[in-house]
Amino acid sequence: xxxxxxxxxxxxxxxxxxxxxxxxxxxxxxxxxxxxxxxxxxxxxxxxxxxxxxxxxxxxxxxxxxxxxxxxxxxxxxxxxxxxxxxxxxxxxxxxxxxxxxxxxxxxxxxxxxxxxxxxxxxxxxxxxxxxxxxxxxxxxxxxxxxxxxxxxxxxxxxxxxxxxxxxxxxxxxxxxxxxxxxxxxxxxxxxxxxxxxxxxxxxxxxxxxxxxxxxxxxxxxxxx
Amino acid sequence: xxxxxxxxxxxxxxxxxxxxxxxxxxxxxxxxxxxxxxxxxxxxxxxxxxxxxxxxxxxxxxxxxxxxxxxxxxxxxxxxxxxxxxxxxxxxxxxxxxxxxxxxxxxxxxxxxxxxxxxxxxxxxxxxxxxxxxxxxxxxxxxxxxxxxxxxxxxxxxxxxxxxxxxxxxxxxxxxxxxxxxxxxxxxxxxxxxxxxxxxxxxxxxxxxxxxxxxxxxxxxxxxxxxxxxxxxxxxxxxxxxxxxxxxxxxxxxxxxxxxxxxxxxxxxxxxxxxxxxxxxxxxxxxxxxxxxxxxxxxxxxxxxxxxxxxxxxxxxxxxxxxxxxxxxxxxxxxxxxxxxxxxxxxxxxxxxxxxxxxxxxxxxxxxxxxxxxxxxxxxxxxxxxxxxxxxxxxxxxx
Numbered sequence: 001x002x003x004x005x006x007x008x009x010x011x012x013x014x015x016x017x018x019x020x021x022x023x024x025x026x027x028x029x030x031x032x033x034x035x036x037x038x039x040x041x042x043x044x045x046x047x048x049x050x051x052x053x054x055x056x057x058x059x060x061x062x063x064x065x066x067x068x069x070x071x072x073x074x075x076x077x078x079x080x081x082x083x084x085x086x087x088x089x090x091x092x093x094x095x096x097x098x099x100x101x102x103x104x105x106x107x108x109x110x111x112x113x114x115x116x117x118x119x120x121x122x123x124x125x126x127x128x129x130x131x132x133x134x135x136x137x138x139x140x141x142x143x144x145x146x147x148x149x150x151x152x153x154x155x156x157x158x159x160x161x162x163x164x165x166x167x168x169x170x171x172x173x174x175x176x177x178x179x180x181x182x183x184x185x186x187x188x189x190x191x192x193x194x195x196x197x198x199x200x201x202x203x204x205x206x207x208x209x210x211x212x213x214x215x216x217x218x219x220x221x222x223x224x225x
Numbered sequence: 226x227x228x229x230x231x232x233x234x235x236x237x238x239x240x241x242x243x244x245x246x247x248x249x250x251x252x253x254x255x256x257x258x259x260x261x262x263x264x265x266x267x268x269x270x271x272x273x274x275x276x277x278x279x280x281x282x283x284x285x286x287x288x289x290x291x292x293x294x295x296x297x298x299x300x301x302x303x304x305x306x307x308x309x310x311x312x313x314x315x316x317x318x319x320x321x322x323x324x325x326x327x328x329x330x331x332x333x334x335x336x337x338x339x340x341x342x343x344x345x346x347x348x349x350x351x352x353x354x355x356x357x358x359x360x361x362x363x364x365x366x367x368x369x370x371x372x373x374x375x376x377x378x379x380x381x382x383x384x385x386x387x388x389x390x391x392x393x394x395x396x397x398x399x400x401x402x403x404x405x406x407x408x409x410x411x412x413x414x415x416x417x418x419x420x421x422x423x424x425x426x427x428x429x430x431x432x433x434x435x436x437x438x439x440x441x442x443x444x445x446x447x448x449x450x451x452x453x454x455x456x457x458x459x460x461x462x463x464x465x466x467x468x469x470x471x472x473x474x475x476x477x478x479x480x481x482x483x484x485x486x487x488x489x490x491x492x493x494x495x496x497x498x499x500x501x502x503x504x505x506x507x508x509x510x511x512x513x514x515x516x517x518x519x520x521x522x523x524x525x526x527x528x529x530x531x532x533x534x535x536x537x538x539x540x541x542x543x544x545x546x547x548x549x550x551x552x553x554x555x556x557x558x559x560x561x562x563x564x565x566x567x568x569x570x571x572x573x574x575x576x577x578x579x580x581x582x583x584x585x586x587x588x589x590x591x592x593x594x595x596x597x598x599x600x601x602x603x604x605x606x607x608x609x610x611x612x613x614x615x616x617x618x619x620x621x622x623x624x
Contacts, residue, residue: 056523056621077527080621084525095520099229112525 001068002029003164003196004053009062011048011219022048023059024219030164030198035190037210038200045219046200047168053198054087054166055079066163084112088157090167090199094149096141096156102128102148103137106155113160120159127155130192131185147178151185158189164196171203183209227537231545234513238542241506245546245601246553248499252492252597253554254587258561259488261588263481267446269410269582270477271470273347274336274418276315276440277449278456279473283466285438286473291320292393294435295465302439305460310444310452315343316436318426322389322397324419326377333373333419335387337426337437355381355405365425366404370415374406381405392432399429410582492597496604503608507539511612518619531616539609543602550601551594558587 011023022045030036038046051057052064055071063070066086074082083089088109096105103124110120128134131151133144141149150170157165167186171179187209190197199206207213215223231238271277282293297316305314318337323330340348340357348357352368359366364384369377379385383403391397401421409415427433443452449469457467471478518531565586568576573583 051622054523080522080525080527083523083621087525089523091520095517097226097517097521099226099233109524112527112530 003032003034003067004030004198005063005065006053007063007065009049009052009059009064011045011052011057011059021219023052025062026219026221027062028214028221028224030196032163032196033190033194034196034198034212035187035210036196036198036212036214037207038198038214038216039202039207040216041202044216046216048219049216050166050168050198050200054089055083084109085160086163088160088162088165088195090150090153090157090165090170092169092172094141094146094153094173096149096152098141101138101140102133102144102152102155105141105152106159108156109160123159124155127159128152130189131155132181145178147174147181150174150178150182154182154185154189158193158195161193162195164198167197167199169201169203170199171201171206176205179203179205227534227541230534230538231541234510237506237509241503241542241605242546242549244499244502244506245543245605246550248495248604249547249550249594249597249601250554250557251495252601253551253594254557255488255492255495256593256597257554257558257587257590258585259485260590260593261562261586263485264588265410265582265584265586266477266481267470270414271474272442272446273351273409274411274414275470275473276438277443277446277470278441278453279468279470280439280441280462280465281437281468282464286466286468289319289437291318291391291430291432291437294318294392294432294437295439295462297434297436298462301460301462305439305441305456308456308459310455312442312444313344314439314441315339316423316439318423318430318432318435318437320389320391320397320426320430320437322387322419322429324373324377324401325386325388326379326383329377329379331373331376332417333369334417335367335389335419335421335426335429337423338420339423351407351409353406353408355403357405359402359404364400364402365421365429367401368405368407368420369403370418371406371408372412372416373419374403376416379403387429389430391430392435395431397430408582412582496600499601500604500608503605504611507608507611511615514612515615515619518616519621522619523621528616528619531619532613535609535612535616536606539605539612540602543605546605547598547602551598555594558589561585561587562589 006026006028009023009026013020013022026049038049040046048057052059058072064072071079071082097108100108103121106124106127107120110123125134125137128137131154133148133151136144136148144152171182174182183206186197189195201207213225214221282295285293302314302316305311316339320335322333322335324333353371355368367385369379377385381403385401385403387397387399387401389397407420409418427435441456443449450471453467453469521531522528565584568583576583
């Protein structure tokens, strides 16, 4: 059984200009341990597809099953809990909590899961070491560069050992050096922790590192390799 | 996290706490002054001269006719004084007379006071000039209200002639020696009061063995009405009526209530203005954090956890402001309690014309600070409903 299975997923947004079909009947599956890039031009539906897979947005039609569980059928409250236990997120704008240190941000999800302080700090420190930021563990986000913040965001996404990580244009705000560093880290963690990574991007450097690529155009998968 | 959030926008947190602090500061100051002035009015007029609770013959009021005096009853008076709800019970005898000094004459209200039984500290605090130590021989000593003394152009040691109506149609006439002048806290009283010893008053009027009234100070003067009812049942006296000051002086109570209502309206306006200020800062807070709320919900933070963080943040800001406001308010009130403001010029004149001493002594009653502390913290929590609503409605994605 595939880790994630999409069947005929359709997402339509209503706007003043009329209905916009962001995702148009996509069917796809993702296996455990994948390192997949969803690519395509702006407005092709990459983010909408990621939001639907992550349970942040509900499709108008179709099913999204994660290990056989149809997440579209979950109630809002159950969906929040499902995300907390199963999915890691990395956002384009890092979205760290400004009043927490790098260590606390990394341990944040574990705290929500009720993991003991000792255990969550050990795990958070392990991940900060993995992303090369152990020495910045007690710095707040405003004391870190953009690349460092995104590395903390990756550490946060992985802290709870989620079933998979969704990263929406994770390198969009990073310079080339930070991008390379981040990709190395994500690839290493994918290998080491066997965590599935699915990210949207139109950055060629990211596409080069992906082991699977889905090309989207007008809300449809036009190529998979 | 809520505590740390206070520091992320120090200016906003500071403005919010300052709004709460100043609202509470002004509320405490305004209300303490207002209630302090009322308390001063009641203490001087009611506590000193008329009594919070008064026992008199049922026909004594409203004429205050000396013919309706009560017979002395030492046993009854002793039982009243032994009542645990009573601070003091003092018989008085009062009437009206014409006082003359050289070419000056004035109508005066004489009142007989038993200085041996009454609070000497109170009377000493009222003394402007003279002494309560008097010679046993000679004319009756009398202590005049300071404005009455001015009107009669009478100084200490001067002799006055008194002429008036005594008990049951008898003529009251005698000589008096000015033994002192008094500040009674109420200019109207100071224009007409002539205080003398109770035994002298009985001799002067011929009302031997009689009391006009017995004035009682209950332990809780704010509940005089209830005290009058319960004392009357516990210590019955034939033909006597027990009245509270509110019953005898409804005009004073109504004036206080009307003025107090004006003060409450001012506080309401203050609170409305402050509420809008607090709401404004809370709207800013919600607007700044909208993206963060959304992100946290996406990560799996339950809305109730976010609501809790926002609520605790509002509570902390409210308590911080309330603490500062209470410290400032109580400090200021305490200073003016020790050094009461004394009005001068037209304001003082206007107040004196209404019959009150032109000073503004604030009350130190803690209930004012606590009540208004609760109100401002509640306003803060009310304002926090907006960011809580924003959290509640936040989606898991930014559109």
